Amino acid sequence: MTSTADFIVAIPARHAASRLPGKPLRRIGEDPLVLHVARRALAAGARQVVVATDDARIAEALAGQPVTVCMTDPDLASGSDRIAACADQLGWDEATVVVNLQGDEPFAPPEGIRAVAELLEDAGTEMATLAAPFTDTETLFDPNAVKVVADAQGHALYFSRAPIPWHRDRMAQDQLSPLEPGWLRHIGIYAYRVGFLRRFTALPPARLERLEALEQLRVLEAGYRIAVAPTPVAFPPGVDTPADLERAERHWLEIAAAAPI
DSSP, rough: OOOOOOEEEEEOOOOOSSSSTGGGGGTTTTHHHHHHHHHHHHHOOOOOEEEESSHHHHHHHHTTOOOEEEEOOOOSSSHHHHHHHHHHHOOOOTEEEEEEEEETTTTTTTTHHHHHHHHHHHHOOOOEEEEOOOHHHHTTTTTTTEEHHHHHHHTTEEEESOSSSOOOOHTTOOOOOSOOOOOOOOOOOEEEEEEHHHHHHHHOOHHHHHTOOHHHHHHHHTTOEEEEEESSSSOOOOOOOOOHHHHHEEEEEEEHHHHHO
């Protein structure tokens, strides 16, 4: 892929998460989760890192960091809407490449963040994202683990919470182990240009989006293309629940223990 140095990372960070209220401020080690995410974005080489939030406490948690905080309306429906509001407030040019990094990804690898920005430039599509093979059947059938199917050119055909594609013979015989590479887990990181972000967020929620509760389906249903490529490095799971937070804390302690003194 082409090396891309000129991109912005925008991190939506809403305080009122339903499964883990106050999630951006929950601690991993000594620091709030949102600060961990921001540091990952800074390590990726973005020319600007923006946290799009609806709560002054999140802004306060980032005080003194080389991060731009953009205050947005708490009633905005999605992270993409929040980033679009920041684009207007901060006067981003239509051609600016923005990586939407979810605010619950404290261990997002910088290489993966850069890779999705590079993919957008190389693919020439309206949007870009990453995927990785599933490694276990439990996660394959977990509706919180989103699946993606792509065509031969690497363009997304569909995203679903269901296990797609449905392998008729192996599913019928319950012979899923070992898993084949054909099942791909969607990694919820996106890249798009500001001009497309504005067009996308101006569209009404689509039928498929409402059914699956996946906003990227609005893009496909409107006839736009999303490039999908394998992530160059693993993305550890994000933080959605109290159990996820406990797992993230253990992972952080393992990282700290392995760090050179």
